[in-house]
Amino acid sequence: MSTINSSAELLHRAQRVRRGALALAQCSDVQRITALEAMAKALENHGDAIVVANKVDQDAAAREGLAAPLLARLKLDGAKLAGCIQGLREVAALPDPIGHRQMHRELAAGLRLERVTVPLGVLGVIFESRPDAVIQIAALAIRSGNGAILKGGREALNTCQAIVTVLQEGLTNSAVDPDSLDLLTSREETMALLQLDDLVDLIVPRGSNDFVRHIQERSNRIPVLGHADGVCHLYVDQRVNIDMAIAVALDAKTQYPAACNTIETLLVHRHVARHFLPPAIQAFTAAGVTLRGDEQAMALGVPEAATPEDWGHEYLDLILAVRVVEDLEAALEHIRRHGSRHTDVICTDDEAAATRFLNTVDSAGVFHNCSSRFADGFRYGFGAEVGISTQTMPPRGPVGLEGLVTYRYRLRGHGHTVAPFACGDQRFSHRDLPET
């Protein structure tokens, strides 16, 4: 009985968000920018309430013995909040993703087709922890004209409630309907949310790989934007500047080891291995990285042996698997078998080898002579990112506001019917018109 009630209640709330989102979709660029500014102001005015609510969550989490890194992610103090507010204003300043004409075509005399970008509708966003992400995602949603149903981690409940209340209050001072945002609080609601394919257009899970996979497996009617594994490779080709390759590999492994765009496996051409590996081993060891190598790599100084499980493994830690390969083709085959189509790098001075690598590896990012850590929405210049997608269909790779919109075909005629075209009395012109 309680499940039925909670589902009915959820349905009612999701319908309210959808209505809010339909109105929001009619708002102009300026109205949405103004709404984000109102959200930022409300956060400034009521920041204290949020920090107090977060203190309640932190105390409860500490009592329950939450691990230190999770406690750190849960924490939202004045400084962190100020950063969030600045981030919100940066999202406000991003170019409008809505209303772009992607296609403009005369189908026949007087019959004009255009394809314009429009909001998706309603996003279902599910976080594992990090209450500050609520602010970022709410900003991205409103900027792109979408409603959002948010669900934070249980341990961040008070903080998330305080944030959403403040954001809604901010929206009351704008043209955007405060109903465009809502917060779910129970795990049951999350699972029920995944079934509302009439009301929710995209699920965005934010958390660990296991969490994302968990959501993906349970959402078979609503598309899920997210990445599961990030098993990135760096291949050092035979013709290479060794110092550069070491610097790039070191950055790609150590600059932030817990990120999905960190390399997990280093592949080295056998002709360069004895020049490259000794100084590389020295550099990695000095940086605290544990290396696990195949036989040839161990013969050149890698201290630990890699097992078959090391290939394709995502450590998200200061561990790196090292393999000496026969040639470029063997490296491509290794990446094909063990990669996760996230981001893979070649270091080489040989343009032909680089071109072969960039054309062949079918990952979202294929890099030449630079660190895999550049695979990121901010670094690509997208301003803010929803996340990095390892799916093959677009949106792929780092996803910015552009991933939160779709398009609509508008066709304007003067009483045009299909019948005369079907029987050949009339013919299509299919003449492209200027897009802008």
Added chain:
Amino acid sequence: MSTINSSAELLHRAQRVRRGALALAQCSDVQRITALEAMAKALENHGDAIVVANKVDQDAAAREGLAAPLLARLKLDGAKLAGCIQGLREVAALPDPIGHRQMHRELAAGLRLERVTVPLGVLGVIFESRPDAVIQIAALAIRSGNGAILKGGREALNTCQAIVTVLQEGLTNSAVDPDSLDLLTSREETMALLQLDDLVDLIVPRGSNDFVRHIQERSNRIPVLGHADGVCHLYVDQRVNIDMAIAVALDAKTQYPAACNTIETLLVHRHVARHFLPPAIQAFTAAGVTLRGDEQAMALGVPEAATPEDWGHEYLDLILAVRVVEDLEAALEHIRRHGSRHTDVICTDDEAAATRFLNTVDSAGVFHNCSSRFADGFRYGFGAEVGISTQTMPPRGPVGLEGLVTYRYRLRGHGHTVAPFACGDQRFSHRDLPET
């Protein structure tokens, strides 16, 4: 035991198609066009074998008592085959969807990002019947650089096998690996195919709504391109050219009633109802259309009563639900509640009403003064279509070759690492460069 064997066998075959597809992705535009021509030639040379195989399928289907419309769809004679071959050559002539640079940006001095279109990889295409669709989809797949694992209806097995054998033979005379195409023959293989998310990038089901829904519900790891319902509406506004509105409504209902882009509900503004409905009823009745109306529509001559189940119902037949609405807003609300976000039409001379409708109805197609039957890849000028998608995320609406490609980010540097950007020693320029 047999399931395990068949899964292992399927895995092996899917891996072979993937390898074929990786090689195919390296082929040039000319090589893919030449491959399609080789496929067309092989069909011309071995058309007799296909027609004979189809006769076997037809005889078996007739013995099993297959319904007449299904028998008609199963039939593939010389004339139909010639049409398929012509269609294949038309797909060959379409512009290459691969290698378009969608983004080109300097991230920092010497660090250049580009986004280029690339094939998806491997398509899993599942047909209910219609063996000729195998030719069309194989052509679209190879043209867009994708491998395809095809599965036809059981009753078309001999025909499909003959077709795929001939197409593969054609490919042996081209640069494209014949392994890029394969045919599955059992239902168990289809279900196992839906689990191969490492090897298959997109599932394309072609068949009835129930069939598409069946596949969608069973594929939670691979995206499915398809449409379920097509509940299209036509709204006749108060300021309207009545003759034009009747002609458009008639075409939208009767030009091909079994299509998904046919209207199922007619909404009429109450101020125009008594002028519009009497002649419209006459025209529809003359065309053999059964009308089911609400009370006000019945008062103006609609003979049958509509029940609540008629709103949002997809007849795919010469039946049309008719409702008199208070105003434009009531029509929008009806479409929001009962529509399927496929294609909806407004007939009006009032530009403001048309704009409100086109901006508000969140369907893939929103049409003004023209028939919903124009919602079609050929009519939009896409040359050929994979199908019409009613999902919200792109590709949406009629999907052509463009829906079978994705993109890849290529980043080229000179030893660039993230660390100096993270600590502020270096700054991003994010300067857009010419796309072409």
